[in-house]
Amino acid sequence: xxxxxxxxxxxxxxxxxxxxxxxxxxxxxxxxxxxxxxxxxxxxxxxxxxxxxxxxxxxxxxxxxxxxxxxxxxxxxxxxxxxxxxxxxxxxxxxxxxxxxxxxxxxxxxxxxxxxxxxxxxxxxxxxxxxxxxxxxxxxxxxxxxxxxxxxxxxxxxxxxxxxxxxxxxxxxxxxxxxxxxxxxxxxxxxxxxxxxxxxxxxxxxxxxxxxxxxxxxxxxxxxxxxxxxxxxxxxxxxxxxxxxxxxxxxxxxxxxxxxxxxxxxx
Amino acid sequence: xxxxxxxxxxxxxxxxxxxxxxxxxxxxxxxxxxxxxxxxxxxxxxxxxxxxxxxxxxxxxxxxxxxxxxxxxxxxxxxxxxxxxxxxxxxxxxxxxxxxxxxxxxxxxxxxxxxxxxxxxxxxxxxxxxxxxxxxxxxxxxxxxxxxxxxxxxxxxxxxxxxxxxxxxxxxxxxxxxxxxxxxxxxxxxxxxxxxxxxxxxxxxxxxxxxxxxxxxxxxxxxxxxxxxxxxxxxxxxxxxxxxxxxxxxxxxxxxxxxxxxxxxxxxxxxxxxxxxxxxxxxxxxxxxxxxxxxxxxxxxxxxxxxxxxxxxxxxxxxxxxxxxxxxxxxxxxxxxxxxxxxxxxxxxxxxxxxxx
Amino acid sequence: xxxxxxxxxxxxxxxxxxxxxxxxxxxxxxxxxxxxxxxxxxxxxxxxxxxxxxxxxxxxxxxxxxxxxxxxxxxxxxxxxxxxxxxxxxxxxxxxxxxxxxxxxxxxxxxxxxxxxxxxxxxxxxxxxxxxxxxxxxxxxxxxxxxxxxxxxxxxxxxxxxxxxxxxxxxxxxxxxxxxxxxxxxxxxxxxxxxxxxxxxxxxxxxxxxxxxxxxxxxxxxxxxxxxxxxxxxxxxxxxxxxxxxxxxxxxxxxxxxxxxxxxxxx
Numbered sequence: 001x002x003x004x005x006x007x008x009x010x011x012x013x014x015x016x017x018x019x020x021x022x023x024x025x026x027x028x029x030x031x032x033x034x035x036x037x038x039x040x041x042x043x044x045x046x047x048x049x050x051x052x053x054x055x056x057x058x059x060x061x062x063x064x065x066x067x068x069x070x071x072x073x074x075x076x077x078x079x080x081x082x083x084x085x086x087x088x089x090x091x092x093x094x095x096x097x098x099x100x101x102x103x104x105x106x107x108x109x110x111x112x113x114x115x116x117x118x119x120x121x122x123x124x125x126x127x128x129x130x131x132x133x134x135x136x137x138x139x140x141x142x143x144x145x146x147x148x149x150x151x152x153x154x155x156x157x158x159x160x161x162x163x164x165x166x167x168x169x170x171x172x173x174x175x176x177x178x179x180x181x182x183x184x185x186x187x188x189x190x191x192x193x194x195x196x197x198x199x200x201x202x203x204x205x206x207x208x209x210x211x212x213x214x215x216x217x218x219x220x221x222x223x224x225x226x227x228x229x230x231x232x233x234x235x236x237x238x239x240x241x242x243x244x245x246x247x248x249x250x251x252x253x254x255x256x257x258x259x260x261x262x263x264x265x266x267x
Numbered sequence: 268x269x270x271x272x273x274x275x276x277x278x279x280x281x282x283x284x285x286x287x288x289x290x291x292x293x294x295x296x297x298x299x300x301x302x303x304x305x306x307x308x309x310x311x312x313x314x315x316x317x318x319x320x321x322x323x324x325x326x327x328x329x330x331x332x333x334x335x336x337x338x339x340x341x342x343x344x345x346x347x348x349x350x351x352x353x354x355x356x357x358x359x360x361x362x363x364x365x366x367x368x369x370x371x372x373x374x375x376x377x378x379x380x381x382x383x384x385x386x387x388x389x390x391x392x393x394x395x396x397x398x399x400x401x402x403x404x405x406x407x408x409x410x411x412x413x414x415x416x417x418x419x420x421x422x423x424x425x426x427x428x429x430x431x432x433x434x435x436x437x438x439x440x441x442x443x444x445x446x447x448x449x450x451x452x453x454x455x456x457x458x459x460x461x462x463x464x465x466x467x468x469x470x471x472x473x474x475x476x477x478x479x480x481x482x483x484x485x486x487x488x489x490x491x492x493x494x495x496x497x498x499x500x501x502x503x504x505x506x507x508x509x510x511x512x513x514x515x516x517x518x519x520x521x522x523x524x525x526x527x528x529x530x531x532x533x534x535x536x537x538x539x540x541x542x543x544x545x546x547x548x549x550x551x552x553x554x555x556x557x558x559x560x561x562x563x564x565x566x567x568x569x570x571x572x573x574x575x576x577x578x579x580x581x582x583x584x585x586x587x588x589x590x591x592x593x594x595x596x597x598x599x600x601x602x603x604x605x606x607x608x609x610x611x612x613x614x615x616x617x618x619x620x621x622x623x624x
Numbered sequence: 625x626x627x628x629x630x631x632x633x634x635x636x637x638x639x640x641x642x643x644x645x646x647x648x649x650x651x652x653x654x655x656x657x658x659x660x661x662x663x664x665x666x667x668x669x670x671x672x673x674x675x676x677x678x679x680x681x682x683x684x685x686x687x688x689x690x691x692x693x694x695x696x697x698x699x700x701x702x703x704x705x706x707x708x709x710x711x712x713x714x715x716x717x718x719x720x721x722x723x724x725x726x727x728x729x730x731x732x733x734x735x736x737x738x739x740x741x742x743x744x745x746x747x748x749x750x751x752x753x754x755x756x757x758x759x760x761x762x763x764x765x766x767x768x769x770x771x772x773x774x775x776x777x778x779x780x781x782x783x784x785x786x787x788x789x790x791x792x793x794x795x796x797x798x799x800x801x802x803x804x805x806x807x808x809x810x811x812x813x814x815x816x817x818x819x820x821x822x823x824x825x826x827x828x829x830x831x832x833x834x835x836x837x838x839x840x841x842x843x844x845x846x847x848x849x850x851x852x853x854x855x856x857x858x859x860x861x862x863x864x865x866x867x868x869x870x871x872x873x874x875x876x877x878x879x880x881x882x883x884x885x886x887x888x889x890x891x
Binding site for chain 1: 646
């Protein structure tokens with residue numbers, strides 16, 4: 001393989017710099033003894049100290065993580081099933097209809113999704129709180145998973161499946177031994193995108209939450225009227241560093257054990 | 268396949284571990300016990316020490332949820348499925364909630380501390396006799412300007428804003444009633460004007476302000492003005508106070524033509540599960556010492572006349588935030604215009620936003 | 625047998641569609657026929673065809689188009705270069721992680737960076753261009769939107785490139801094709817599916833962007849999303865909001881049909 005040229009390296013460095021610039025900006029000001037993200041007055045760890053006494057915020061962070069992980073997992077399973085269903089649909093019209101229905105939630109603005117889910121949940125009598133938020137997050141993450149997985153399935157060589165069937169493989173075996181391993185990169189990509197959607201969402205969660213259950217983005221948005229305090233910066237920085245360590249650590253551990261278990265790699 | 272199963276198991280194990288931790292924390296905090304009070308308020312709009320104090324005094328556990336706009340809050344309460352015991356909406360929403368029968372009447376015999384509220388702020392058109400609501404904080408709408416950028420230039424009226432010197436210097440708020448109200452007031456009309464000709468005139472007037480407008484923003488105006496990103500801002504007095512704490516170069520003025528007087532009041536939604544505790548909480552918040560402490564923390568103007576005695580004099584005598592009777596007489600409270608009229612205000616405002624330089 | 629296997633994938637997916645897609649669509653359709661007083665009317669549809677809303681539709685499409693094209697031009701080389709790096713999966717993850725930090729916080733960071741006294745202007749000052757208004761311009765709006773959508777574009781393209789059989793590229797090179805010809809005739813066509821799904825997940829949500837229009841462009845850019853937001857949350861004119869949403873959904877279906885695969889599904 002050719003080595004990457006200098007110019008390419010510079011391009012990538014600039015990309016990563018831009019992607020991380022706002023985050024470092026947030027982290028920098030989390031050490032500000034002033035009140036805001038502007039004039040940096042002097043260095044302090046007060047915002048971090050303040051965080052550790054705050055059980056309410058801790059519960060909110062954990063809630064957010066639980067919702068993100070569970071909703072991403074379940075929506076990935078649903079999304080893979082959906083992508084297979086679309087793939088197996090023989091008629092083009094059925095396929096297009098399914099795909100269009102799939103994308104409705106991506107195009108609909110959050111407020112509409114939130115308001116209609118709220119109506120839906122109150123109609124069928126689901127108590128607002130953990131369950132309703134989880135269901136809503138699963139619902140709006142499914143389409144993104146389908147979109148990430150579908151191209152992978154479609155580029156799969158169909159003769160592989162026929163060959164497996166001819167050799168007497170059962171349907172289940174074809175799925176687990178042929179199809180799923182092939183589309184694994186797409187599945188992981190879908191999972192990570194679903195996580196992103198869940199962590200980012202504010203409007204839908206706001207409408208369907210209740211009974212004391214809150215996620216981090218709802219909390220942050222509601223602070224906007226009085227100005228987001230820097231302890232939120234401190235919190236985000238901690239979470240960021242934690243995620244970073246987790247991801248990099250996980251990557252190198254799996255790498256060392258030589259078990260390819262990552263996004264974008266086929267077994 | 269193996270890696271998929273392994274990843275799935277890992278995620279599930281982590282999630283369930285987290286669920287257990289959250290459950291433990293919730294139980295340790297007492298959120299699972301029966302005697303709870305659920306409050307729905309703006310973010311960071313109460314001194315949290317007071318919640319703890321209330322919990323200690325009464326043994327009631329407070330669940331605190333937040334919202335970021337009146338309308339979003341209203342939608343949730345309208346739809347049901349929630350059981351907020353206390354909510355803190357602004358006055359024009361209270362009018363609507365009352366009309367739509369979403370509120371429980373407040374039993375005044377359980378709220379003796381109501382006597383400490385300044386009579387100026389009681390019995391207002393949006394809730395005659397304070398049957399459904401009790402004032403929490405109040406304030407005005409006005410102009411904030413930066414003397415560092417504008418020099419010794421003084422602004423006293425709405426019409427000053429149309430000065431060509433202020434090109435690209437003004438930040439408006441993204442809210443139809445405030446911006447239309449500014450134009451109506453500058454033309455000498457009422458904030459609650461329903462005459463379509465007057466409104467069209469007002470719309471033309473704000474269109475002509477376009478060259479001076481830098482941006483139409485939301486709550487981030489606080490950051491922008493504080494950081495001298497723009498010289499002039501249309502702001503609520505609460506925002507103005509917060510900016511003044513951070514930046515000494517700014518001045519706040521309630522324009523001489525008159526302006527808006529706003530309230531955030533405490534109400535008990537119809538879906539409340541614990542109205543008894545809600546009354547206790549309202550009465551607690553009206554206690555002069557408690558109200559004074561809360562005002563020190565939040566920084567908005569308190570309607571509690573007794574509380575003023577516990578606060579420092581400089582704040583209390585600040586006419587910009589505690590205007591005298593003569594000034595308050597010029598201020599108008601927003602009336603419920605009715606859905607159609609409000610939609611018309613918003614349509615005009617949308618057209619104004621589409622009006623490019 | 626094939627029919628049965630299809631059904632198994634279909635069941636969970638169709639339940640999801642019925643509950644969380646069809647119900648909201650029906651609700652939206654239903655609301656679009658009512659005016660603000662709850663009377664049945666076609667007024668909303670008439671109103672959509674007035675200059676205000678047509679202009680808004682046009683500008684939404686224009687900005688979404690710009691955002692998609694720019695995101696694609698930045699993402700393709702990034703994805704390509706990432707596939708050439710050593711720890712490519714790790715780098716890919718590092719592209720996604722920034723999107724896990726709350727959007728509002730990042731928007732505030734951008735307000736700080738692009739502000740009159742911010743880092744971007746200091747930089748312009750140093751290289752001699754001098755201070756410029758960056759915040760509240762089309763430039764800042766498109767920049768931040770592209771920033772947000774980048775991972776959504778890079779991921780599918782990366783996966784497509786990663787799957788590309790290197791021997792095809794080698795063969796093309798051996799046959800004397802220039803690098804550009806190889807890219808144009810071999811690499812790009814084979815990754816077209818990834819590009820397509822990337823464009824879909826960027827263009828469609830970009831049509832209904834709302835928060836950034838206020839935070840970063842100071843309401844100088846008004847999109848359909850902004851209008852829906854206002855109708856649902858401020859005016860409480862759900863009818864008009866729903867009507868705009870109906871048109872957004874129609875636009876999305878058209879886009880899906882136009883970019884859809886011509887090839888029939890096999891199996």
